[in-house]
Amino acid sequence: MWxxxxxxxxxxxxxxxxxxxxSARVSSTVPKDKGKLxxxxxYSKRSLAGDQDVKGTERMLFVLVNTATGKVQGTAGIDARAxxxxxxxxxxxxxxxxxxxxxKVSRRVEVLYPSHALTDRxxxxxxxxxxxxxxxxxxxxxxxxxxxxxARQRAMFANSMVVEVQGVQTESGSVPFWDSLGRHFFNMDFxxxxxxxxxxSKTFIAELMPPNPIYVDLLSEAAQAALGxxxxxxxxxxxxxxxxxxxxxxxxxxxxxxxxxxxRTDMLKTIVSSLRKTVxxxxxxxxxxxxxxxxxxxxFRCGLVTLDEGLDETVKMTRANQKLxxxxxxxxxLVAPL
Amino acid sequence: MLVIRPIQDSDxxxxxxxxxxxxxxxxxxxxxxxxxxxxxxxxxxxFNQRSAPEAGMYLFALEDTVLKKCVGISGIEARxxxxxxxxxxxxxxxxxxxRELGVHVxxxxxxxxxxxxDTTEICxxxxxxxxxxxxxxxxxxxxxxxxxDDFGRxxxxxxxxxxxxxxxxxxxxxxxxxLGRRFFDMEFSEADYLSxxxNKSFIAELMPKFPIYLxxxxxxxxxxxxxxxxxxxxxxxxxxxxxxxxxxxxxxxxxxxxxxxFIHNVRTVRESLNRHVLISRKSVxxxxxxxxxxxxxxxxxxxxxxxxxPMHCINPDTVSVPAEVAEALQVTSGDVVRLAPLKDGGHSPxxxxxxxxx
Numbered sequence: 001m002w003x004x005x006x007x008x009x010x011x012x013x014x015x016x017x018x019x020x021x022x023s024a025r026v027s028s029t030v031p032k033d034k035g036k037l038x039x040x041x042x043y044s045k046r047s048l049a050g051d052q053d054v055k056g057t058e059r060m061l062f063v064l065v066n067t068a069t070g071k072v073q074g075t076a077g078i079d080a081r082a083x084x085x086x087x088x089x090x091x092x093x094x095x096x097x098x099x100x101x102x103x104k105v106s107r108r109v110e111v112l113y114p115s116h117a118l119t120d121r122x123x124x125x126x127x128x129x130x131x132x133x134x135x136x137x138x139x140x141x142x143x144x145x146x147x148x149x150x151a152r153q154r155a156m157f158a159n160s161m162v163v164e165v166q167g168v169q170t171e172s173g174s175v176p177f178w179d180s181l182g183r184h185f186f187n188m189d190f191x192x193x194x195x196x197x198x199x200x201s202k203t204f205i206a207e208l209m210p211p212n213p214i215y216v217d218l219l220s221e222a223a224q225a226a227l228g229x230x231x232x233x234x235x236x237x238x239x240x241x242x243x244x245x246x247x248x249x250x251x252x253x254x255x256x257x258x259x260x261x262x263x264r265t266d267m268l269k270t271i272v273s274s275l276r277k278t279v280x281x282x283x284x285x286x287x288x289x290x291x292x293x294x295x296x297x298x299x300f301r302c303g304l305v306t307l308d309e310g311l312d313e314t315v316k317m318t319r320a321n322q323k324l325x326x327x328x329x330x331x332x333x334l335v336a337p338l
Numbered sequence: 339m340l341v342i343r344p345i346q347d348s349d350x351x352x353x354x355x356x357x358x359x360x361x362x363x364x365x366x367x368x369x370x371x372x373x374x375x376x377x378x379x380x381x382x383x384x385f386n387q388r389s390a391p392e393a394g395m396y397l398f399a400l401e402d403t404v405l406k407k408c409v410g411i412s413g414i415e416a417r418x419x420x421x422x423x424x425x426x427x428x429x430x431x432x433x434x435x436x437r438e439l440g441v442h443v444x445x446x447x448x449x450x451x452x453x454x455x456d457t458t459e460i461c462x463x464x465x466x467x468x469x470x471x472x473x474x475x476x477x478x479x480x481x482x483x484x485x486x487d488d489f490g491r492x493x494x495x496x497x498x499x500x501x502x503x504x505x506x507x508x509x510x511x512x513x514x515x516x517l518g519r520r521f522f523d524m525e526f527s528e529a530d531y532l533s534x535x536x537n538k539s540f541i542a543e544l545m546p547k548f549p550i551y552l553x554x555x556x557x558x559x560x561x562x563x564x565x566x567x568x569x570x571x572x573x574x575x576x577x578x579x580x581x582x583x584x585x586x587x588x589x590x591x592x593x594x595x596x597x598x599x600f601i602h603n604v605r606t607v608r609e610s611l612n613r614h615v616l617i618s619r620k621s622v623x624x625x626x627x628x629x630x631x632x633x634x635x636x637x638x639x640x641x642x643x644x645x646x647x648p649m650h651c652i653n654p655d656t657v658s659v660p661a662e663v664a665e666a667l668q669v670t671s672g673d674v675v676r677l678a679p680l681k682d683g684g685h686s687p688x689x690x691x692x693x694x695x696x
Contacts, residue, residue: 098521098544103537105544109521184553185434187443196439208434208441215546217520218554 001068002138003324004145004302006048007041007061007075014072015063018128030075030126031198047080048297057084058156060149061126062300064133064142067324073133074142077126078149080156081119088119089206090164090251090260091214093228110216114209118251122150122157122265125164127237135236137304137338141291143240145302147270148293148334152300154265161265162251163241166234167258168226177257180223185210193255206254227257234258244269274336275313281329282308282316292317293334294327301325307335339404339624340474341666342481342644344385345378345397345411352408353378356464366413366462368534384416385640391492392417396485397462398642400478402469403666409469412478413462414486416493419455422539426454426587426596429564432551448550448563454587454596458486458493459500463573473628473646473680479576481644483606484635484676490601497601498585499577502570503594504562513593516559521546529591545590563593570594579682580605606633610678617671618658622648628681634659635676636667643667646680 007015012034019032031037040061047058057080064074082088091112099106124146133139150157169175175190185208186193197205216224228248230238238259242248245268246261253260265271270291279294287308292315294301303325308316315335322328345353350371357369367374381397383389394416399408418424427448435442460482465475486493505511505526514526522529522544529541552560564584566574574597581603587596601607624647631646634657645666651658657675659667669675 100540100544102540103532103544105522105524107521107523107544109546111548180554184551185443185445186439186441188439188441200438204436204438208436208439210432210434210445210549210551213548214554215520215548215550218517218550 001066001321001324002073002141002304003065003067004062004076004142005065006298006300007044007063007072009038009041011063011072012038012041015075015128018072018074018130022128022131030077030128032195033199036199044077045298048300050297057081059084062142062145062149062302064129064138073138074129075126076128076142076146077124078146078157079123079125081158082121082123082162083116083119083203084201086119086201086203087116087206088121088123089203089209089254090115090118091254091257092117092251093249094213112214112216112252114211114213114254115251118162118260118262120158121262122161123163124161134233137289139236140240140338141302141304143237144244144270144291144336145293147244147268148274148291148302148336149300150265151271151274152293152296152334157265159265161246161263161268163246163261164253165238165241165248165259165261166231167253167256168229169231169256175256176220176222176226178255180220181214181257182209182255190256197255209254223257228252228259229257230259231256270336274334277307277313277315277333277335279322279327279329279331279333280310280314280316281319281322283318285316285318287316289338290315291336291338292325294325294331299326301327304338339402339645339663339666340409340469340477341401341403342398342477342642343401344640344642345381345399345408347375347378347382349399349408349411350375350378353411356408356411356466359467360464366534367411367464368531370535373535381413385642387640392420392456394492398478398481398485400465400469400474410465410474410478411462412464412482413460414482414493415459415461417456418459419452419457422536423542424452424455425539425542425545425590426451427550427590427593428453429586429588432549446552446560448552448588450545450547450549450590451587454498456494457598458497458601460486460497461499473631475572476576476628476680477633477644477646479573480580480606480678480680481633481635483580483601483604484610484633484637484644484678485642486601487604487607487610488635488637488676489639493601495600495602496598497604498587498596498598499582500589500596501574501577501594502567503589503592504565504567505592511592512556512558512562514591516555517550518545518591526591533591542590559593564588564595566594605682606678610676612637612674612676613652613657614655615659615664615669615671615673615675616653616656617664618651618660620658620660622651622658622660622663624648624660624663631680632677633680634663634667635678636669637674637676638668641668647677649679652677 044061092115248259251260384394400410511526582597
C-alpha cells in the first residue's frame with residue numbers, strides 16, 4: 001500500500017536516488033544537492049511543527065512511501081506563500097491591439113509581461129514520482145494528498161493556489177523557450193541556469209531576466225509553440241490538475257514557458273468533496289477506495305484505503321489501515337472520493 | 339553656372355522627373371505631383387515667413403542657369419516632431435550582471451523614443467544623374483550649413499540627418515521584415531511610401547513600444563542596425579567630414595543611422611568667412627576643379643543664393659565677383675557675402691586668409 005507522510009531526514013538518500021533516476025529535468029524546487037535537500041526537509045519539519053520563525057512562509061515536503069518496502073517513491077511539496085517572502089516571478093500572457101483608424105488596420109500582438117501577481121498565493125511544488133508510477137492511483141494519491149492537508153489546516157494557506165508545470169524540453173535536453181529568451185541574458189544553457197536556480201533561489205535568477213515585456217512574435221517558432229505547454233512527462237500531472245479544477249492560460253514560467261495553473265483554494269474538487277468522518281474499527285471492511293487523510297502537522301498521513309460508511313458520520317476502517325495512517329478509533333479523518 | 343536658390347512653383351515638373359528617377363530610396367520625396375506641389379508651397383511660405391518659424395520647411399533648388407532647369411534639391415525641416423510625432427529607436431545597452439553567477443551579459447536593446455523632437459533636420463537631398471560631378475552634390479548639401487548658421491534663430495543648435503538604411507535590390511529591408519512587419523502586415527516599400535506621404539507617425543504608433551532586445555532578432559536584421567544603404571555611403575562620408583556623428587538613434591523601419599552635429603561645429607561653418615563684394619569686370623574662368631572653388635552665399639533669408647567661385651578671387655578684405663555671378667547672387671559692390679570651401683581636406687586658402695586677417 002501507498003502512504004503519503006511528511007519527509008524525514010532518513011528519506012534523504014531515497015529522494016536523491018529518485019532524482020537521479022528521473023532522466024527528465026527534475027522540478028527545480030527539489031534540490032539535487034544533499035545538503036540543500038537536508039535543509040529543505042528540516043524547514044518542512046519546522047513548518048509542520050508550527051515553528052514561529054517560519055510562520056507565514058511555511059514550506060512542506062511530503063513523500064510517497066511504499067509501506068511494504070518502506071521505500072520513498074515520490075515527493076510533493078506545498079509552499080504556503082509562493083515566493084517565500086520574495087517576489088514570485090511569472091510571465092503574464094497578455095495582448096495589445098495595434099490599431100489605426102487612419103490606415104484601417106488592426107493587429108493583435110501577444111505580449112509577455114513580467115509579473116509578481118502570484119506572489120503569496122499557495123504554491124503546489126516539488127512533485128516527483130518514480131516513472132513507473134506516473135498516472136497510477138499512487139500518483140493521484142501523492143498529488144491530491146496535499147489538498148487534503150490544505151483542507152485539514154486551511155488557515156495556514158492562501159485563498160488561491162498556483163502550480164507551475166514543467167515546460168517543453170526536447171529529447172536532447174534543450175528548452176526551446178529558454179534558448180529563445182533567457183539564454184541571451186545569461187549566456188548559459190537551461191540546465192546550468194536551473195541548477196543555479198536550485199542552489200540559490202528562483203527569484204534570484206528571475207531578477208536577472210529583462211524587466212520589460214517580451215513580444216511573443218519575436219521568439220523562435222519552437223519557443224512560441226512551447227509557450228504554455230507542459231512537458232510530455234508532466235502531461236499527466238497537468239491533466240490531473242485540470243480535473244482538480246486548476247486553470248491554465250494566464251501565466252507561464254519565465255524560464256521554460258511551461259503553464260502556471262491557478263485555482264481558488266475552496267473550489268478545488270478534493271477540498272470541496274472532502275468530508276470529515278470519525279474512524280470506527282472493523283475487522284472486515286467491504287467498501288470503496290477513498291483518499292483518507294489523518295493527523296495534523298508532522299503526524300499527517302494520507303493513504304488510499306477501503307472504507308465503508310457507518311452511522312453518525314463514521315467510517316469503518318481496518319486496524320491495519322489505522323496503523324498505516326497512524327490513527328485510531330475515534331480520530332477524525334478527512335475523506336475524499338478517488 | 340549652377341546656383342542654389344529657394345525652390346519655386348515652376349520647379350514642379352523638374353522635381354517630379356527627379357523624384358521618379360530616385361526610386362524608392364527617397365522617402366521624403368515621393369513621385370507624386372500633388373504632394374510635391376504641396377511641399378513647394380510649404381517651402382515658399384517658409385521663405386516668405388508666412389508660416390510660424392517652427393513650422394518652417396526650406397527647399398533649395400540647384401538651378402543650371404544655362405539649361406534654366408532645376409537639377410537638384412536639398413531641404414531643411416526647421417523642427418521635427420511638432421505637427422506629428424517623430425519616432426526613432428535608440429540603440430542602447432542593457433546589462434544583466436550577477437557576481438554570484440559570474441554573469442555579465444550586455445544586451446543591445448532598441449528603445450522607442452521621441453528624442454529628436456524639436457530638432458532641425460537636413461533632408462531631401464536629390465541630384466539629377468546628369469549633374470553628379472564637379473562638387474554639385476557638395477554645393478547642394480553644404481550650402482545649407484551657411485543658411486542654418488546665418489539664420490540660426492529659426493533653427494535648433496543641433497542639426498541631424500536620417501540616413502537611408504539597408505534594403506536589397508527588391509526593396510526588402512531585413513530590419514523591417516524581422517520587426518516592423520511582424521506588427522504591421524505590410525511590405526517595407528509600402529510602409530516607406532506611406533511614410534513619405536505623411537503617414538509615418540500612424541505607422542510608428544503601430545510599432546512595438548516596449549524595448550526590443552536585439553538577440554531576439556535574426557542575425558541579418560541585427561547586422562543592418564545603424565548601417566546605411568550602399569547608395570547613401572557617399573552622403574554619410576560627406577556629413578562625417580563636416581563633423582556629423584552617429585548619435586545612437588536609428589530609423590524605426592530600416593535601422594538607418596541618425597547623424598548629428600552642432601551647427602557651430604560644422605566644418606563649413608567653422609571655415610567660412612565674410613567678404614565685401616567687389617564687382618570685377620575681368621572675365622574669370624569659373625570652370626576650375628572643385629577643390630579650388632569656394633561657395634559664395636548672398637546671406638539672404640528670403641532670396642538665398644549660393645554659387646561657387648575660384649579661390650583666387652578672394653582678396654584680404656574683398657572678394658572679386660564677375661558681373662554675371664554678382665547678378666546670379668543678386669549682390670552689388672559693397673554687399674557682404676559668406677565664403678566657405680566647397681571641398682574638405684587639404685590646406686584651405688580660406689583658413690590662411692582668415693588667420694591673416696585676424
